[in-house]
Amino acid sequence: MQLFYKANFEQDAILDEIDSKHCIRVLRKKEGDEIMVTDGIGNLFTCQIADANQKKTKLNILATQREFEKPKRHIKVVIAPTKNIDRMEYFVEKAVEIGISEISFILTKNSERKHLKLDRLNRIAVSAMKQSLKAYLPDLTNLVTIKEYLGQAETAKQKFVAHLNEKSTDLTTNDIGDSVCIMVGPEGDFDPSEIEMAEAAGYEMVSMGHSRLRTETAGLVAVTLLNMI
Amino acid sequence: MQLFYKANFEQDAILDEIDSKHCIRVLRKKEGDEIMVTDGIGNLFTCQIADANQKKTKLNILATQREFEKPKRHIKVVIAPTKNIDRMEYFVEKAVEIGISEISFILTKNSERKHLKLDRLNRIAVSAMKQSLKAYLPDLTNLVTIKEYLGQAETAKQKFVAHLNEKSTDLTTNDIGDSVCIMVGPEGDFDPSEIEMAEAAGYEMVSMGHSRLRTETAGLVAVTLLNMI
Structure with a gap:
């Protein structure tokens, strides 16, 4: 079809x-x-x-x-675009196939990519939606600084930052509700001040296993787990 | 590091x-x-x-x-290479990052790709292992027909075929042990005779959610879930 x-x-x-x-x-x-x-x-x-x-x-x-194969929860990933744009395009394609409601892009201290062609990413999202026979097109929102991003009202009921440190719990051990947002850092990781800002804004730290994952891989692992758990 | x-x-x-x-x-x-x-x-x-x-x-x-961050189970993916080799290379890279022990490639009736440069895929696996700081390099085995593949003795204790049909159970609802193998079909899916062959060889059908996933996406979702569940 x-x-x-x-x-x-x-x-x-x-x-x-x-x-x-x-x-x-x-x-x-x-x-x-x-x-x-x-x-x-x-x-x-x-x-x-x-x-x-x-x-x-x-x-x-x-x-x-109506509501054709409605996703069981609203999944949002907030991600720092990778230097190599292919990796971000691949992330968008796979995330749409697996199932995602919203993708926001953030600019962080260690971000190597400062610009984004949202049009192209939107076209990739449309094509992945059609290919995987879905009726929901995710919202993609353009690059803003992490500070601006955290300053906006966040509608997700649960908010996480993907981070490997001693305070992180496993994403799979959390009781995940119907609306969740997860923030994924850049190549080179978040700056400690950014983690503090996110914590002050109510974000909890979670890890996604023991592997040191690339940015786009961490995003995909999050999308997969949030669709399945 | x-x-x-x-x-x-x-x-x-x-x-x-x-x-x-x-x-x-x-x-x-x-x-x-x-x-x-x-x-x-x-x-x-x-x-x-x-x-x-x-x-x-x-x-x-x-x-x-010794046994640095030893994986909790032996995970093997048996996959039909995609027509576009980039998609297979991406699969190998991401699977190594997330965690995989073995990748075997199979030739099926609907396979559009009949040849594989295993050397190049091995180099990608080495590079992903180093990048993600792992000490285990997965074994990659070269393309054989699904019939030859199923004719060999399979050492995995649990064997699955990723397939969306009425007999499939969810992968996450299975009790997964320490050694598991999952077979992923080509673009265009397995031929019914191939599914029959796999069932005769002791493979159980599982699905990985409701989405119609591309071959390489199905492989990655399997690797993610088998690492986390």
């Missing part, structure tokens, strides 16, 4: 130009054929092609599944 | 040419300086440089830690 994505699809059941071309020219779909569309906020639409236009494919919605 | 790797180091405490150059020319280590070396079979050596030769750095072993 191939899944298409269109924001606000219910208000305007027309595929964008790129998707129209893909659907009609590449996949050779015709009037009357059925395809699946998601709006990225939990709706999965079964549609019939009403007008097989290569630029503006018009669809009729035959059936709507 | 930087970790060096040399097989059979205890018998011959000399760094290979590439590592000697890295140690003496790049890191500018001198006679009397201390460095760490592993032999990939669980030994971590604290060494002193006896001869700072750029081609053959001779070392004296000052201290030996």
Whole structure:
């Protein structure tokens, strides 16, 4: 099955130009054929092609599944982008496949990457959502300093920092509720002052096993465990 | 801390040419300086440089830690290589970082990749072992058909196939012992005849959550869960 994505699809059941071309020219779909569309906020639409236009494919919605495979909890990862952007792109792709609701990017003292092309990461998220047949597109929010980030109101009920030190407990030994956020440091780790700031903002320190993990690996281990435990 | 790797180091405490150059020319280590070396079979050596030769750095072993951070269980993943080799390389890197003992590669009916450069994957495994400060280098075994693979004696006490079907139980609900093997299918999934073969060979079907995961993602989720549960 191939899944298409269109924001606000219910208000305007027309595929964008790129998707129209893909659907009609590449996949050779015709009037009357059925395809699946998601709006990225939990709706999965079964549609019939009403007008097989290569630029503006018009669809009729035959059936709507609301809250399609709704995640069991809201999982947010706050992560310092890696110097090598491929590693961050890979993280976004895998996190979406495994299941994530929100990704925020932070700038820390030891961050080597100071800029981020959020558009490209959003495209990777859309593509991973379609590939893994999900109906929820995670929110990606642009790079802010860790101080700015911690200054904002955090809606997650449980807040963790991934850190290997003597105060850390294992993530899996925590009783995880329906809304959780985990912060992952840069290559070179958080500065001690940043850990203090996070603790003052109510973050608890957790470890994810004994391995010294790269930033993007720590993020993926967190996403996997928060989906499974 | 930087970790060096040399097989059979205890018998011959000399760094290979590439590592000697890295140690003496790049890191500018001198006679009397201390460095760490592993032999990939669980030994971590604290060494002193006896001869700072750029081609053959001779070392004296000052201290030996045996079974350094020994994994709690023997984890083996048997996986069908992906068409895009980057995805397999990424899998090897992340699996080593998180913790794995053995990786075997299988050729299945739906496999799009029929050849594998095991040397390159071994180099990636060595580099990931050093980067994540581990003393165990996983065994990588070359591509064989799934039939040949299942025909060999399997030493793992528990054997699973990652598969989403009505008979699958959740991997996390199994009581996992000290030696486990999990088989992961290709893009396009196993052929039903292959699942039958695996079942006849004593493999149990397990799922790793509800997501439709890519091959390399399924492998990583398995490695993460088997390290944590």
